[in-house]
Amino acid sequence: MNASDPQPPAAGGANPAPAAHRDGALQPPVVSLRGIRKAFDGKTVLDGLDLDIRHGEFLTLLGPSGCGKTTVLRLIAGFEQADAGSIHIDGRDVAGLPPDARHVNTVFQNYALFPHLTVHGNVAFGLEMKKVPRGEIDARVADALATVQLAGYEKRRPHELSGGQQQRVALARALVNRPRVLLLDESLSALDYKLRKQMQGELKALQRKLGITFVFVTHDQEEALAMSDRVVVLDAGRIAQQGPPREIYERPASLFVARFVGEANVMDGTLLHVQAHGDAPANCRWNGGTQPATVDIGGVAFRVRAPAGSHAGQAVAVVVRPEDMRVYGPGEPLPDGMAHFSGRIVERTYKGATLDSVIETSSGLRLIASEFFDEDAPDFDHPLGEPVRVSWVADWETVLPRDTAGAR
Amino acid sequence: MIAALRVAVVAGVLLFLYLPLAVLFAFSFNDSKYSMAWKGFTLKWYEALAANPQLVDAAIHSVVLAVTAATVATVIGTLGAVALYRYRFRGRASLSGLLYVLLLTPDIVLAISLLCLFVVLGVSLGFGSLVIAHVTFCLPFTVVTVYARLSGFDPRLVEAARDLGAGEFTAMRRVLLPLALPAIVAGWLLSFTLSLDDVVVSYFVSGPEYEVLPLRIYSMVRLGFKPEVNALATLLFVLSLAIVLASQLLLRQRRPS
Ligand SMILES: Nc1ncnc2c1ncn2[C@@H]1O[C@H](COP(=O)(O)OP(=O)(O)OP(=O)(O)O)[C@@H](O)[C@H]1O
Numbered sequence: 001m002n003a004s005d006p007q008p009p010a011a012g013g014a015n016p017a018p019a020a021h022r023d024g025a026l027q028p029p030v031v032s033l034r035g036i037r038k039a040f041d042g043k044t045v046l047d048g049l050d051l052d053i054r055h056g057e058f059l060t061l062l063g064p065s066g067c068g069k070t071t072v073l074r075l076i077a078g079f080e081q082a083d084a085g086s087i088h089i090d091g092r093d094v095a096g097l098p099p100d101a102r103h104v105n106t107v108f109q110n111y112a113l114f115p116h117l118t119v120h121g122n123v124a125f126g127l128e129m130k131k132v133p134r135g136e137i138d139a140r141v142a143d144a145l146a147t148v149q150l151a152g153y154e155k156r157r158p159h160e161l162s163g164g165q166q167q168r169v170a171l172a173r174a175l176v177n178r179p180r181v182l183l184l185d186e187s188l189s190a191l192d193y194k195l196r197k198q199m200q201g202e203l204k205a206l207q208r209k210l211g212i213t214f215v216f217v218t219h220d221q222e223e224a225l226a227m228s229d230r231v232v233v234l235d236a237g238r239i240a241q242q243g244p245p246r247e248i249y250e251r252p253a254s255l256f257v258a259r260f261v262g263e264a265n266v267m268d269g270t271l272l273h274v275q276a277h278g279d280a281p282a283n284c285r286w287n288g289g290t291q292p293a294t295v296d297i298g299g300v301a302f303r304v305r306a307p308a309g310s311h312a313g314q315a316v317a318v319v320v321r322p323e324d325m326r327v328y329g330p331g332e333p334l335p336d337g338m339a340h341f342s343g344r345i346v347e348r349t350y351k352g353a354t355l356d357s358v359i360e361t362s363s364g365l366r367l368i369a370s371e372f373f374d375e376d377a378p379d380f381d382h383p384l385g386e387p388v389r390v391s392w393v394a395d396w397e398t399v400l401p402r403d404t405a406g407a408r
Numbered sequence: 409m410i411a412a413l414r415v416a417v418v419a420g421v422l423l424f425l426y427l428p429l430a431v432l433f434a435f436s437f438n439d440s441k442y443s444m445a446w447k448g449f450t451l452k453w454y455e456a457l458a459a460n461p462q463l464v465d466a467a468i469h470s471v472v473l474a475v476t477a478a479t480v481a482t483v484i485g486t487l488g489a490v491a492l493y494r495y496r497f498r499g500r501a502s503l504s505g506l507l508y509v510l511l512l513t514p515d516i517v518l519a520i521s522l523l524c525l526f527v528v529l530g531v532s533l534g535f536g537s538l539v540i541a542h543v544t545f546c547l548p549f550t551v552v553t554v555y556a557r558l559s560g561f562d563p564r565l566v567e568a569a570r571d572l573g574a575g576e577f578t579a580m581r582r583v584l585l586p587l588a589l590p591a592i593v594a595g596w597l598l599s600f601t602l603s604l605d606d607v608v609v610s611y612f613v614s615g616p617e618y619e620v621l622p623l624r625i626y627s628m629v630r631l632g633f634k635p636e637v638n639a640l641a642t643l644l645f646v647l648s649l650a651i652v653l654a655s656q657l658l659l660r661q662r663r664p665s
């Protein structure tokens with residue numbers, strides 16, 4: 001396909017035409033889910049899910065237990081059939097296609113390694129099914145095991161391996177088939193903290209190196225933010241928000257996302273005044289579609305940026321991350337004219353890199369502030385009961401309308 | 409004191425359990441036809457056994473029947489266990505419940521109902537009716553044995569095989585079957601033993617032209633005590649013991665976790 005190709009740059013999602021666009025951004029999605037509905041025993045699990053998975057991306061499905069993450073993977077892999085909607089893999093409708101006829105492979109949560117086969121036998125299984133010649137099987141198995149740093153373990157049985165090693169075998173067993181998409185269901189959750197961190201890095205590096213599309217499922221928000229190109233937050237079978245990790249964290253679209261991804265102070269307030277339009281300050285994290293406004297929270301008026309279309313008198317929730325909170329002790333001067341709450345420290349937790357304090361304001365709010373030790377304040381401390389003033393970095397809040405916030 | 413008591417109790421229990429077998433074992437080598445006293449060692453009862461064509465015939469019949477019934481029961485039972493393990497279908501719960509009912513049904517009830525059935529259907533009593541009857545009482549054992557082993561394995565294993573490109577049948581053959589094999593063999597051995605020493609059911613459903621060993625022995629003993637029977641019983645015991653040991657070994661084989 002050359003540059004003078006007359007075809008319009010149709011959005012991949014709207015037009016899943018197979019092989020029409022082979023270059024870069026115009027490539028159609030590898031997997032495309034449209035209006036997927038799935039119920040078990042009359043209980044709706046997925047409710048009209050639309051999702052496009054782009055080639056080579058590391059996509060994470062994030063959500064609380066039971067929100068339907070595994071079900072999405074099982075639908076893509078072919079272990080379940082959707083009640084309604086369509087799934088296209090590489091532009092081909094896979095309705096009714098059994099798992100063995102789909103170009104995707106799964107790394108199961110508990111690995112599901114074949115206990116009666118050796119490591120070699122496990123990894124070779126998929127190639128044997130495809131009737132690949134023996135010599136090539138051996139070469140590719142050796143290659144896959146080297147990729148996951150398990151060369152020399154060919155003759156072991158799964159039960160003779162540690163959890164991390166089993167995890168790598170499961171990965172090699174899937175990767176050796178060179179799938180278009182690799183589905184990973186909570187693949188790291190059975191590992192201990194340190195190994196999990198290590199495998200997160202390795203998995204990400206592997207994905208970059210091989211260029212295979214990864215669809216990763218987790219309920220660990222930290223893991224999702226650390227690994228993904230794109231995070232899809234699921235809430236009860238619907239997409240609550242999707243976007244790059246940073247956007248999910250810094251611009252939660254709903255209270256559910258704000259609370260589920262990271263910690264958040266959620267303060268109820270009422271908009272006092274909404275300015276028609278204005279230029280966002282330079283340090284504002286986001287300025288698309290917002291309006292300067294004043295919000296009353298427990299009798300204190302703060303200047304915030306409210307979503308477009310807000311009006312005075314509207315009930316809103318103001319969300320601020322603990323690390324964006326600022327705490328001023330009795331002796332510390334407050335920047336000029338900064339709106340703040342007064343309160344006292346009711347809890348403090350030393351976390352190593354940060355000091356987490358819980359402040360109870362005079363209006364009865366409980367706020368969490370996470371402060372870093374740095375060269376300016378290597379040994380600050382807030383004794384319990386200390387009277388403090390709290391505020392947050394200007395414009396680093398997210399204002400959400402109360403009605404959508406009440407959804408969950 | 410306590411230790412001595414413990415030894416005494418254990419010895420007492422063992423004596424109670426195994427004395428009859430020991431007596432049988434000893435008398436099969438006793439050189440005396442009627443007396444209960446020890447008259448010296450002999451193998452002549454074993455020779456007499458080999459020279460009794462009726463008995464040898466019955467023994468062959470029994471073994472053929474046991475092999476056939478065990479094989480049929482194992483094949484059907486394995487398929488049934490795989491179906492129970494792998495598929496969720498209507499009536500699945502009642503099916504497994506019914507299997508346990510069959511497991512607990514007294515032989516005599518089973519025997520009479522089978523006889524009724526054969527009479528109603530006009531099935532002539534003989535090898536065929538015996539096979540059907542023996543398969544019936546062996547089947548629950550094979551299903552339960554194989555199912556118990558399968559249910560210890562991650563249900564995702566078959567899915568993993570499918571995911572890697574195996575069709576449903578290949579996934580069963582390459583994954584479920586090797587995993588279930590020890591239980592399949594154990595189920596076969598169990599069925600073989602059950603069939604070999606069944607008296608009650610066989611008594612009701614066998615015909616004159618296909619006599620099985622336990623019934624032959626029974627009629628021999630009824631007409632008077634024969635030392636050959638001791639020899640035969642000893643042989644049967646040794647055979648059963650070997651089979652039970654084999655099945656125990658297979659079942660106990662450590663499950664890779
Ligand atoms: N085979 C099934 N039969 C009946 N209900 C099912 C089945 N599979 C899933 N469900 C139900 O569907 C819902 C979503 O399940 P799913 O496994 O997709 O959740 P999940 O997001 O993966 O959760 P987790 O984080 O706990 O793994 C749950 O309420 C679950 O009970």
Ligand SMILES: [Mg+2]
Nearest residue numbers: 069070071185
């Ligand atoms: Mg799950």
